[in-house]
Amino acid sequence: MSKLTTGSFSIEDLESVQITINNVIGAAKEAADEKAKDLGPLGPTTWPGLATYRDDWNFKLLARYEPVITPMCDQCCYCTYGPCDLSNNKRGACGIDMLGHNGREFFLRVITGTACHAAHGRHLLDHLIEVFGEDLPLKLGQSDVLTPNITITTGQRPMTLGEIKPAMEYTEEQLTQLLATVHAGQEAAEIDYDSKALFSGSLDHVGMEISDIVQIAALDFPKADPEAPLIEMGVGTIDKEKPFLCVIGHNVGGVTYMMDYMEEHDLTNKMELGGLCCTAIDLTRYKEADRRAPYTKVIGSMSQELKIIRTGLPDVIVVDEQCVRGDIVPEAQKLGIPVIASNAKIMYGLPNRDAQDVDATIEELKSGAIPGAVILDYDKLGEIAVRLTQVMHPIREAAGFRKIASDEQMKEWVDKCADCGSCYLVCPEELEIPEAMKHAKKGDYSYLEDLHDQCIGCRRCEQVCKKEIPILSVIEKAAQKIIAEEKGLIRAGRGQVSDAEIRAEGLNLVMGTTPGIIAIIGCPNYGDGAKSVYYIAEEFLKRNFIVVGTGCGAMDMGMYKDENGQTLYERFPGGFQSGGLVNIGSCVSNAHITGAAQKVAGIFGGRTMGGNLAEIADYVLNRVGACGLAWGAFSQKAASIGTGCNIYGIPAVLGPHSSKYRRALIAKNYDDEKWKVYDARNGEEMNIPPAPEFLLITAETWQEAIPMMAKACIRPSDNSMGRSIKLTHWMELHEKYIGGMPDDWWKFIRTEADLPLAKRADLMKKLEGEYGWEIDWKRKKIISGPKIKFDVSAQPTNLKRLCKGA
Amino acid sequence: MVDTTKNTKLFTSYGVTTSKAINPDMAAKMISKAKRPLLVVGTGVLRPEILDRAVKIAKKANLPIAATGSSLHGFLDKDVNAKYINVHQLGFYLTDPAWPGLDGKGNYDTIIVLEFKKYYINQVLSGTKNFSKVKSISIGKDYVQNATMSFGTISREEHFVALDELIDLL
Ligand code: SF4
Ligand code: SF4
Ligand code: SF4
Numbered sequence: 001m002s003k004l005t006t007g008s009f010s011i012e013d014l015e016s017v018q019i020t021i022n023n024v025i026g027a028a029k030e031a032a033d034e035k036a037k038d039l040g041p042l043g044p045t046t047w048p049g050l051a052t053y054r055d056d057w058n059f060k061l062l063a064r065y066e067p068v069i070t071p072m073c074d075q076c077c078y079c080t081y082g083p084c085d086l087s088n089n090k091r092g093a094c095g096i097d098m099l100g101h102n103g104r105e106f107f108l109r110v111i112t113g114t115a116c117h118a119a120h121g122r123h124l125l126d127h128l129i130e131v132f133g134e135d136l137p138l139k140l141g142q143s144d145v146l147t148p149n150i151t152i153t154t155g156q157r158p159m160t161l162g163e164i165k166p167a168m169e170y171t172e173e174q175l176t177q178l179l180a181t182v183h184a185g186q187e188a189a190e191i192d193y194d195s196k197a198l199f200s201g202s203l204d205h206v207g208m209e210i211s212d213i214v215q216i217a218a219l220d221f222p223k224a225d226p227e228a229p230l231i232e233m234g235v236g237t238i239d240k241e242k243p244f245l246c247v248i249g250h251n252v253g254g255v256t257y258m259m260d261y262m263e264e265h266d267l268t269n270k271m272e273l274g275g276l277c278c279t280a281i282d283l284t285r286y287k288e289a290d291r292r293a294p295y296t297k298v299i300g301s302m303s304q305e306l307k308i309i310r311t312g313l314p315d316v317i318v319v320d321e322q323c324v325r326g327d328i329v330p331e332a333q334k335l336g337i338p339v340i341a342s343n344a345k346i347m348y349g350l351p352n353r354d355a356q357d358v359d360a361t362i363e364e365l366k367s368g369a370i371p372g373a374v375i376l377d378y379d380k381l382g383e384i385a386v387r388l389t390q391v392m393h394p395i396r397e398a399a400g401f402r403k404i405a406s407d408e409q410m411k412e413w414v415d416k417c418a419d420c421g422s423c424y425l426v427c428p429e430e431l432e433i434p435e436a437m438k439h440a441k442k443g444d445y446s447y448l449e450d451l452h453d454q455c456i457g458c459r460r461c462e463q464v465c466k467k468e469i470p471i472l473s474v475i476e477k478a479a480q481k482i483i484a485e486e487k488g489l490i491r492a493g494r495g496q497v498s499d500a501e502i503r504a505e506g507l508n509l510v511m512g513t514t515p516g517i518i519a520i521i522g523c524p525n526y527g528d529g530a531k532s533v534y535y536i537a538e539e540f541l542k543r544n545f546i547v548v549g550t551g552c553g554a555m556d557m558g559m560y561k562d563e564n565g566q567t568l569y570e571r572f573p574g575g576f577q578s579g580g581l582v583n584i585g586s587c588v589s590n591a592h593i594t595g596a597a598q599k600v601a602g603i604f605g606g607r608t609m610g611g612n613l614a615e616i617a618d619y620v621l622n623r624v625g626a627c628g629l630a631w632g633a634f635s636q637k638a639a640s641i642g643t644g645c646n647i648y649g650i651p652a653v654l655g656p657h658s659s660k661y662r663r664a665l666i667a668k669n670y671d672d673e674k675w676k677v678y679d680a681r682n683g684e685e686m687n688i689p690p691a692p693e694f695l696l697i698t699a700e701t702w703q704e705a706i707p708m709m710a711k712a713c714i715r716p717s718d719n720s721m722g723r724s725i726k727l728t729h730w731m732e733l734h735e736k737y738i739g740g741m742p743d744d745w746w747k748f749i750r751t752e753a754d755l756p757l758a759k760r761a762d763l764m765k766k767l768e769g770e771y772g773w774e775i776d777w778k779r780k781k782i783i784s785g786p787k788i789k790f791d792v793s794a795q796p797t798n799l800k801r802l803c804k805g806a
Numbered sequence: 807m808v809d810t811t812k813n814t815k816l817f818t819s820y821g822v823t824t825s826k827a828i829n830p831d832m833a834a835k836m837i838s839k840a841k842r843p844l845l846v847v848g849t850g851v852l853r854p855e856i857l858d859r860a861v862k863i864a865k866k867a868n869l870p871i872a873a874t875g876s877s878l879h880g881f882l883d884k885d886v887n888a889k890y891i892n893v894h895q896l897g898f899y900l901t902d903p904a905w906p907g908l909d910g911k912g913n914y915d916t917i918i919v920l921e922f923k924k925y926y927i928n929q930v931l932s933g934t935k936n937f938s939k940v941k942s943i944s945i946g947k948d949y950v951q952n953a954t955m956s957f958g959t960i961s962r963e964e965h966f967v968a969l970d971e972l973i974d975l976l
Contacts, residue, residue, distance in 0.1 A: 078916060666895055
């Protein structure tokens with residue numbers, strides 16, 4: 001049985017019978033495994049299941065980085081035994097306790113995000129195989145390690161679209177197994193949910209990797225290209241005179257057909273095609289290898305969805321999947337904008353018009369007989385979306401839908417405000433709307449204008465306003481001048497980091513001369529406006545960190561200009577290099593961020609990649625100074641992306657709203673027992689500094705986040721030069737943004753060479769005076785004091801099995 | 807005395823338990839009774855009118871300050887015992903009886919929280935509420951459901967008055 005593989009064969013003597021076997025369960029995996037044998041040694045964990053990483057890695061991580069549970073609610077309303085009151089860690093009717101339930105709740109977030117990316121990957125893979133065939137080679141840029149996440153997880157090194165299928169099937173199988181654990185109270189142990197969440201996070205990066213590599217290979221996206229072009233972004237870049245086709249979501253499949261139609265009909269200069277969220281980033285990457293002039297535009301992140309609709313500018317909206325609001329149809333309907341749903345994951349209850357003739361559908365939508373339609377046939381979608389946009393433009397212009405509210409209307413709205421305070425109470429950003437309304441009544445709109453940048457466009461305020469004031473529109477009207485000026489630049493997503501870049505930068509990263517990698521990702525739900533992301537990126541870039549971005553984080557970094565009118569993407573190079581600002585791509589490109597760290601371990605550290613997650617992650621945790629920032633982490637996908645970084649030993653700082661994910665991973669920096677590893681050379685225990693001191697945590701302000709991230713780049717195996725450089729940045733940033741010296745700086749000192757150069761003598765005095773360390777002042781040497789020994793050739797590891805003689 | 811207990815409308819429902827709404831006199835009593843109190847302030851404390859009052863509270867009741875977020879700057883020259891810590895980290899450490907505290911002398915029995923976004927402090931306190939015995943008293947201008955006791959939602963002006971009364975009573 002096991003000799004059967006995919007393909008076809010005929011049975012002798014039964015000449016007219018042919019049995020076609022398209023897939024034998026396990027056969028593809030078996031064949032792939034056969035092939036992988038030729039590709040070098042594999043680690044112990046190919047094709048992992050729910051328990052595979054548990055004891056050898058996840059529990060080790062979770063022993064130091066303890067799950068911190070902050071319930072959203074003290075009840076469980078999951079089943080029909082309940083609702084149960086779980087407060088004070090009581091157990092519910094099914095036997096699960098508060099900890100277990102909240103572990104399950106967080107895990108559910110992670111698995112939801114994982115499913116989004118995996119399903120996206122499956123959709124693209126099937127579609128692209130149908131169009132381009134299974135043999136299309138995976139050309140992704142200058143790399144031997146094309147698929148680090150797939151390779152680590154499965155041991156496979158797919159070289160064509162078809163060879164990705166086993167990894168895809170495997171991810172889907174594990175997702176089903178994982179989801180089943182949520183049922184009733186069965187898996188009651190919080191710690192096991194956390195282990196499962198970590199596993200799900202690792203799968204998420206496989207799903208993302210699949211999504212991005214298939215589109216890079218088949219759709220001619222930039223391939224590890226530091227010179228990927230600059231793309232216009234922001235609402236202010238939309239030419240109001242032209243018909244505007246607005247796409248929202250995160251799956252570029254359908255949009256490529258619109259672009260092809262526009263190009264074939266010479267329409268790229270005659271209309272605007274722009275989008276929100278990751279589809280927007282990906283359409284700027286389409287056929288980029290041909291280097292045609294970029295004409296599509298990135299408008300912004302999810303927080304702009306309602307705002308852009310309220311401008312009345314879009315003539316047609318096409319949605320695909322993932323970060324898309326549920327109220328697009330009713331909101332668009334008010335302004336005469338037809339909505340086309342192009343993906344079976346979001347159909348909005350709209351009628352399906354796949355079977356109908358194109359002209360008839362355009363006519364139907366134009367007449368307003370239906371508010372929108374489902375069109376899953378991409379050929380039809382490409383034509384209808386583009387033609388309908390041109391048809392709708394003059395109609396909507398004539399009907400006045402493209403004009404924003406008049407000054408009189410604005411005054412009427414503002415005057416209605418009864419100062420009841422309800423909007424303030426429900427606003428997730430706690431914006432002081434009533435206060436701003438008071439000033440507006442007196443004719444001063446500047447307070448309302450100030451709210452624009454902080455408002456995430458969620459519309460909760462409007463839902464509670466008894467005076468039915470369209471508060472969001474009031475804010476946007478007040479900010480119309482600023483909005484018209486919202487013009488920035490973003491680099492089209494460049495794809496993965498090449499092996500050549502890793503080889504050039506790996507040593508600097510491991511040595512610490514490049515102080516760290518800062519990954520700015522995540523969707524918008526910012527505590528203090530999108531500008532915070534810009535400030536954070538700028539501070540780290542000026543200090544020669546490598547800043548990588550994806551998705552909405554990458555967009556927001558490009559929205560602001562310095563005093564010379566330049567955006568960060570213009571000021572800093574696009575390569576994976578010290579002081580480089582690298583836009584990797586859309587959300588699914590996040591797999592290339594973990595991929596870069598994995599490649600440092602694989603290429604630079606010489607670690608076996610295939611089937612070897614624990615060893616790779618152990619290397620990253622101990623040696624690669626990388627830290628993520630998901631400042632407005634909001635979606636379930638952000639939870640899975642972050643958790644995938646965590647299992648690979650990459651910590652992440654999240655914005656304050658992310659406390660609502662219910663869980664963080666924080667180490668006890670005061671417990672010396674937590675800060676020991678083995679020296680792989682002899683298996684002896686060695687003390688390490690409390691670094692990094694968290695894997696997942698929230699910060700209250702962007703000012704607080706900066707020193708936290710700089711500190712999280714300190715790693716146990718830094719050499720002295722690296723430690724000294726990293727401490728210099730952290731201490732300077734702490735002084736600047738928090739104030740004074742950090743209390744625990746001395747814990748990171750092993751020898752005098754670790755001390756920041758500029759302050760060496762001063763700090764030695766402090767070590768002597770305040771901490772009682774012995775200093776030989778003649779030789780300027782530390783004689784005694786440090787708890788941690790410095791040994792340049794020590795090989796810190798959390799895995800006893802990697803030690804000599806183990 | 808300003809009635810700080812009247813508006814306890816919730817931002818959104820966080821389940822069945824809610825904090826006890828209190829007036830400044832009760833807050834003063836609880837602070838005075840605490841054996842190991844800690845004043846925990848968020849970045850909102852940097853508004854001058856609040857900063858001034860926070861310093862007075864700390865001095866009068868002899869409270870050490872956990873200056874979270876980016877609030878430490880405000881206290882550096884104020885002759886108070888303020889140390890920086892991230893509030894999420896603090897919330898977790900409070901649930902560990904073995905935490906040596908900010909001064910090495912052990913964990914706290916009561917925290918007094920001031921000037922956070924309500925959603926953020928509510929989340930952090932949901933951990934201490936369910937998994938520790940630490941009492942929390944919110945003296946900010948918004949009702950915080952997951953504190954043990956809290957002022958209700960009051961206006962900024964009322965809040966200033968309430969804090970002044972609290973200072974007088976300490
Ligand atoms: S799943 Fe358990 S805790 Fe939740 S409602 Fe049902 S019985 Fe209660
Ligand atoms: S739309 Fe803006 S102002 Fe209204 S509740 Fe949401 S964030 Fe607050
Ligand atoms: S809810 Fe409406 S009426 Fe009440 S304060 Fe807000 S804007 Fe004014």
